[in-house]
Amino acid sequence: MKHNFQDKSLLQEFRRGNTHAFKAVYNMFFPSLCFFAKRLVDNDGEGEDIAADSFVKLLNRYDSFDSIPNIKAFLYITTRNACLNYLRYTQRQHSSKRELNRIQDKIDEHALSHIVHAEVLREVEFEIEQLPNRCKEIFKLIYYERRSADDIAGMLGISINTVWVQRAKAIQLIRTNLLKKGMLSALLCFLTINSES
Template sequence: MTAPLPYDDETLMHLFREGEGEAFTQVYQHFNKRVFFFVRQYLSSITEAQDITSECFFKLWEKKSEFPSLDAVGAFLHVAARNQCFNYLRHKQMAKEKEPELLGLLNTSEDSPFSLEDLRIQLLDLIAGEVDKLPAKMKEIFMLSYQEGLKPAEIAQRLGLQVQTVKNQRLNAVRLIKTALADHPLLFAVLLLLEYETAFWG
């Protein structure tokens, strides 16, 4: 789960509207993962996703005096992220057969901000605890795949291993984490979906 904010919402938003840096930091920490994971649904490039996430918070800071509540900040970031993705997909080169599908998803995205992203954050928190329990080499392979987005061949080259060894170790890590999530059926279902995303499995 996302760590609780040190200020109550009213105090936080007052300081945020006044341009207090620590308040912005707390708002950023509260929403950053949500925005990033939302953007990653539509962009294959981690770097581009990070850039768009940063741009959303830049736009937020420019309009800081206009937000009455934390919910309003979340709603603004949701719309800003969706619009930035839409513009990216319209103006950047990408596979033509995917573009209409992704643009359609953005146009029909639900109004409730970051619902799936909240589940992803919960999932990451649980995964982090389980990853620490993995054998050292398996943990290293998993983190290179998840944290850095490296593909098996890239991991194999970096670690001096066979590609198949990397694939086997990564698969074993996923299986162990699945077992650990057996008591969390909703998060387990999200994990099944995320297995196919390069953000996690390269």
């Protein structure tokens, strides 16, 4: 994936406390971390707050890391622990110790799959952002805003056939790029999630 920094120079600048480097790390990991936290706590607002707080903790230890994967691991571990603490807090009044253990086991069991899922969606969303402007616009209107082909055609002043052609072109471009990365199943995952939710 392309970033403004190469990983090595990004790490060096991050360890120096460079705000642009911190922003690059934030942009790289926040969307998938946020998705991960929201899934674990089943609360969008709380999940976003927990993910953001993990970056505050990261900022306080900016000079402690020797690789970008270590930064990523720190963020996921910190977020996982904060999610568990949040669930313990919210369940304390209503759950027995056995229930808390069950919750922890459930998090441990599903945390890895949520991480993988978040990373897969990040790859798909990266590919969506690389699409030509009209393709990207139509793809987002269909899959993010749930607009019908008729609505989109009217909004953009184009034919319904053009909407379907641009949608097919977008899927083909994403499919080709993910196939090169060995991640074609990511597209199916994305399309399934966005047709159900």
